[in-house]
Amino acid sequence: MKILVCISRTPDTTAKIAFTDNNTKFATDGVQWIINPYDEWYALVRAIELKEKDPSTAVHLIHVGGADSEAIIRKALALGGDEAIRIQTEEQDPQFIAHQIARIAREGAYDLVLTGKETIDQNGSSMGALVAELLDTNYIALATRLDIEGSTAVVNREIEGGEETLSSPLPLVLSCQKGMAEARIPNMRGIMAARTRPLRVEEAQPVELCIHNASFTLPPPKAGVKLIPADTPELLVKLLREEAKAI
Amino acid sequence: MSILIYTEHQDGFVKKQSLEAICYGVAIATSSGEEAVVLVVGETTADLSSLGKYGVTRVLHVPSFSALSDTKAMAAVIDQAANSISATTVIFSNTITGKSVAPRVAVRLKAGFVSGVISLPDTSNGFRVNKNVFSGKAVTEIQVNSSKRVITLQPNAFEISAGEGVARVSQPEIAIPSSTIMVKEIKKTTGAIPLAEADRVISGGRGLKGPENWGMIEELAQLTGAATACSRAVADAHWRPHHEHVGQTGLAISPNLYFAVGISGAIQHLAGVNRSKTIVVINKDPEAPFFKSADYGIVGDAFEVMPKIIQAVKELG
Ligand SMILES: Cc1cc2nc3c(=O)[nH]c(=O)nc-3n(C[C@H](O)[C@H](O)[C@H](O)COP(=O)(O)OP(=O)(O)OC[C@H]3O[C@@H](n4cnc5c(N)ncnc54)[C@H](O)[C@@H]3O)c2cc1C
Ligand SMILES: Nc1ncnc2c1ncn2[C@@H]1O[C@H](COP(=O)(O)O)[C@@H](O)[C@H]1O
Numbered sequence: 001m002k003i004l005v006c007i008s009r010t011p012d013t014t015a016k017i018a019f020t021d022n023n024t025k026f027a028t029d030g031v032q033w034i035i036n037p038y039d040e041w042y043a044l045v046r047a048i049e050l051k052e053k054d055p056s057t058a059v060h061l062i063h064v065g066g067a068d069s070e071a072i073i074r075k076a077l078a079l080g081g082d083e084a085i086r087i088q089t090e091e092q093d094p095q096f097i098a099h100q101i102a103r104i105a106r107e108g109a110y111d112l113v114l115t116g117k118e119t120i121d122q123n124g125s126s127m128g129a130l131v132a133e134l135l136d137t138n139y140i141a142l143a144t145r146l147d148i149e150g151s152t153a154v155v156n157r158e159i160e161g162g163e164e165t166l167s168s169p170l171p172l173v174l175s176c177q178k179g180m181a182e183a184r185i186p187n188m189r190g191i192m193a194a195r196t197r198p199l200r201v202e203e204a205q206p207v208e209l210c211i212h213n214a215s216f217t218l219p220p221p222k223a224g225v226k227l228i229p230a231d232t233p234e235l236l237v238k239l240l241r242e243e244a245k246a247i
Numbered sequence: 248m249s250i251l252i253y254t255e256h257q258d259g260f261v262k263k264q265s266l267e268a269i270c271y272g273v274a275i276a277t278s279s280g281e282e283a284v285v286l287v288v289g290e291t292t293a294d295l296s297s298l299g300k301y302g303v304t305r306v307l308h309v310p311s312f313s314a315l316s317d318t319k320a321m322a323a324v325i326d327q328a329a330n331s332i333s334a335t336t337v338i339f340s341n342t343i344t345g346k347s348v349a350p351r352v353a354v355r356l357k358a359g360f361v362s363g364v365i366s367l368p369d370t371s372n373g374f375r376v377n378k379n380v381f382s383g384k385a386v387t388e389i390q391v392n393s394s395k396r397v398i399t400l401q402p403n404a405f406e407i408s409a410g411e412g413v414a415r416v417s418q419p420e421i422a423i424p425s426s427t428i429m430v431k432e433i434k435k436t437t438g439a440i441p442l443a444e445a446d447r448v449i450s451g452g453r454g455l456k457g458p459e460n461w462g463m464i465e466e467l468a469q470l471t472g473a474a475t476a477c478s479r480a481v482a483d484a485h486w487r488p489h490h491e492h493v494g495q496t497g498l499a500i501s502p503n504l505y506f507a508v509g510i511s512g513a514i515q516h517l518a519g520v521n522r523s524k525t526i527v528v529i530n531k532d533p534e535a536p537f538f539k540s541a542d543y544g545i546v547g548d549a550f551e552v553m554p555k556i557i558q559a560v561k562e563l564g
Contacts, residue, residue, distance in 0.1 A: 013495055013515050017384040037496050095353070095360065120382050120495055120518070125341075126362050129318060129350035138428060139318045141347040144489075154431070158490065159316075160257070160343055161441035165432040166316055178489050178496065210359035214375060214390040219383075219521075225528070225538050230547030234559035236527065239543060241563060244525040246504040247447065247471050 001054065001148065001170075003047045004110040006101055006131075007063045007076050007084075008036040010121045019216045026121075026216070035072045038116025038177060040079070045181035046146055047114055048080035054148075058082050062104055064097045066090055070199065077194035078186035084197070089204035092213065094122070098130035099207040105135055111170040112153070117142055117177035125175075132173035140166060144179030249282040250275055251334040252303070253325060255344055259292040263444060264340035264402045266301065271405040272338045273302035274367055281335065285414070286328045288312050288321070299412035306416045307332070314426035315344075322351035323424045329356060331419050334395070341399035342443065349399050358395035365404040382495050382518035402444065403501045403524075442491065445474035447504040448523070450493065452478040454509020454530065454549060458486035463553040464508060470560045476500070478510050494519035509549050512537020529553070 011017075012032040020027045035044075044061075051057040061076050061084040063069050073084050087100040105113050113135075118125035125141075132139030144163065145156035154167050155174065186194075228236045240246045252272040254265040269285060276283035285298055285306045290313070295306045307328050314320045325348065329337050337352055339345035341363045353360035359374075365386070366377040374391045376398060442448065449468040451461060461475075468475045475491060482492035493500055495518040505523035509530065510516060517540055520526070528541040531548050538544050545552055 011381075013518070017381045019385075041496075094350075098354075121380060123378075123380055123382060123499075124362055125346045126350040126360060129347060130354055130360070132318070133322060133351035133354035137319070139347065139351070140428075141318070142343060157316075158343060159433070160443060162433060162435040163490075164316060164430060164434070167429045167431055169427050178492070210393045211361060211389050211391050214388045216380070216385050216387050218385050222526075222540055222542065225541040225544045227538075228543060228545050230545050230552055233545060233547075233552050233555040234562075236543055236545060237556060237559040237563060240504070240525070240527070244504070244542065246525040247560070247563075 001050070001057045001112065002108060002110045003050065003057060003059050003112045003114060004105050004108065005039070005044050005047050005059060005061050005076075005081065006113065006115040006127065007039050007044070007061050007073065008116065008119050009033050009063070009065060009069045009072050010036045010119055013037070013120065017218065023215045023217065024213070033069070033072055035076055036116050036119050038118065040076065041183035042176035042178065042180040043114035043116050044076055044079055044081065045184055046176060049181060050148060051080070060085065060108065060110070062087070062101055064089060064100045064204070073199060074194050075186060077197045077199070078190040079184060080190060082197065084199045086199065086201045087204050088201055091204065091209070092122070093209045093211055094124050094126055095130060095210050096204075096207045098127055098134060100204055101127070102131050102134035103205060105131065111172075113171070113173040115173070115175045117175050128173045128175040135171070135173065137171045137173055138168045139173045140168065141175045142177050143174045144177060146174060146176075146180060248335050249284050249332045251329050251332060251337045252283065252285050253337065253339045253345070254285050254287050254298075255340065255342065256287060256289070256291045256293050261293055261298065262340070263407070264342055266407045267402065267405045268338050268340045268400045269298060269301045269303060270407050271367070271400050272336075275336060277302070279370070282332075284332050284334070286325065288324060289315055295416045296413050299414035300409045301407070302410070302412065303414050306414045307419045308416055309418065309421055312421070312423050314428065316430055317426040317428040318347045318351055320424040320426045321348045322355055324421055325352050326355040327421045328419060336395070337397045339397070339399045341401050345399040349397050353397035356395050356397065357393065358397045359391035359393040360397045361389050361391060362399045363401045364398045365401045379522065382499065383521045384518065401501065403503070436488075436490070440472070440474040442474045442476055442493070442498055442500060445500070445502050447471050447473035447506070448476050448500060448502045449473045449506045449508070450476035450478070450510060451481060451487070451508050452510030453480045453484070460550075461487065463557060467506070467553065467557055467560065470557065473504070473506070478516055507537060508553065510537060511535050512540060
């Protein structure tokens with residue numbers, strides 16, 4: 001079986017969010033970049049677990065982005081990917097990225113394409129569905145469990161107010177979230193091995209762009225907390241009813 | 248030319264987020280001079296003509312399609328419906344269904360796609376909408392350049408307003424695609440209000456010391472018609488189920504009321520809740536970072552404060 005894991009890069013969860021160039025660009029100065037947590041903790045680790053069960057499985061990584069992403073790609077390889085592909089571009093349009101991923105997925109005839117549930121910077125939550133439609137394959141979002149039985153995937157996914165178990169033939173695109181696997185940290189052997197694992201770079205294919213980020217703004221700061229003395233909590237209830245109209 | 252609004256239903260009711268999406272679509276249609284048309288897929292006992300009171304004139308109903316978990320087949324159905332009315336804009340709510348299907352529809356229609364939109368479009372210079380990015384820490388304005396667009400509306404971002412009116416319901420001719428997805432089992436978390444849809448949320452953190460102390464969270468939730476949630480530390484300790492975990496790596500919510508008890512307010516927690524309208528924080532540490540993002544707060548011991556709050560809510564009736 002061949003698995004393609006989509007790896008995206010996001011600012012560290014504690015990074016200061018600020019903008020430059022007249023609020024049209026994210027200020028990257030001093031920002032620590034990490035693998036998007038859902039991609040690392042759930043999509044990648046589950047792929048590695050499937051390989052551990054069936055050593056004939058190949059786990060390949062794809063990242064669509066610039067050369068400064070190579071550190072996070074190496075980290076993903078250190079966790080256990082066999083090889084990686086980076087598509088060189090600075091473009092952020094999700095449909096543009098989806099076309100690049102879909103091309104690689106098609107050419108490599110992957111059985112499974114795994115993404116994270118969403119990127120924590122763009123919060124698109126759409127990449128898997130875009131890729132699946134371009135490939136004309138099934139897509140299951142927000143998966144919490146994945147097992148492979150022959151040429152069928154058995155997947156649990158979150159639904160509103162519960163969980164559903166689905167089965168789908170392969171190939172399949174899946175977005176992964178909590179439950180799918182337990183986060184791991186790379187060990188020394190993995191880190192050493194990752195240095196020599198293949199990392200192929202390809203040019204992006206041109207795609208017509210549909211959207212772009214025109215500007216960014218920071219939300220206005222809260223006016224400040226109204227503190228209520230601990231010995232009169234009923235006052236809080238009164239304010240929530242009459243002032244905030246929240247209960 | 249028209250605006251198509253994909254509408255979700257459950258147990259004979261149209262979902263609240265879908266009513267928000269309908270009102271949003273109607274607002275766009277009114278300013279662009281287009282017709283607002285609702286699409287309902289799957290059998291339902293809901294009175295669809297009554298959706299007219301939100302300003303839609305037509306409802307397309309496809310009762311014979313039932314593979315609602317098959318995103319590929321769903322997209323094929325919605326694509327046909329959108330083409331049958333020459334839709335320029337297709338609107339979903341940013342729910343699990345919206346996230347699963349809307350991007351596929353965008354690809355099929357060659358439309359620009361924006362998820363989690365929080366504003367009406369600004370059409371003074373093309374088509375621009377706002378969405379949250381950086382997990383609620385910033386807002387971006389997105390310019391859509393294509394002639395068609397597909398957007399998902401963030402829950403709780405648009406007011407529902409109802410007037411009078413009756414919509415015409417028809418069953419369009421749609422080729423029903425076959426499905427290769429099989430539903431093997433559905434597990435409902437019964438009784439509780441689903442967190443993603445909740446108007447009010449009562450949430451507990453590690454300050455509550457253990458799962459045995461969640462009675463007061465549940466009681467306040469029950470009294471106020473709220474859903475329950477928790478911090479990641481709590482879900483990781485298995486005090487509460489994983490689906491209750493909110494934050495950067497859990498669910499992102501934006502209810503009218505977020506009531507946090509014994510939660511420190513770490514930046515990753517805030518990322519999932521900072522879009523809530525009113526935030527209340529109960530924490531015994533006056534230095535807890537959460538107070539900086541709160542509207543109301545009590546510095547005090549949850550075990551002393553919560554019973555009094557519950558009592559006061561009961562007295563309010
Ligand atoms: C990459 C990454 C992603 C993360 N994602 C998330 C996420 O999605 N969601 C999330 O929640 N966390 C997330 N975290 C973890 C986050 O950083 C915090 O560790 C976590 O939110 C802490 O949970 P807590 O506030 O319940 O516990 P604590 O930090 O232990 O805080 C407990 C609070 O309770 C107060 N307290 C104690 N006793 C009482 C009492 N008797 N009465 C009142 N108050 C009391 C204390 O003063 C303290 O403020 C993430 C971390 C990382 C690194
Ligand atoms: N530039 C990228 N390169 C590779 N994978 C990506 C990229 N952007 C997003 N993804 C994948 O798509 C998922 C969802 O992203 P998004 O739709 O942007 O929220 C991420 O968790 C990644 O797995």
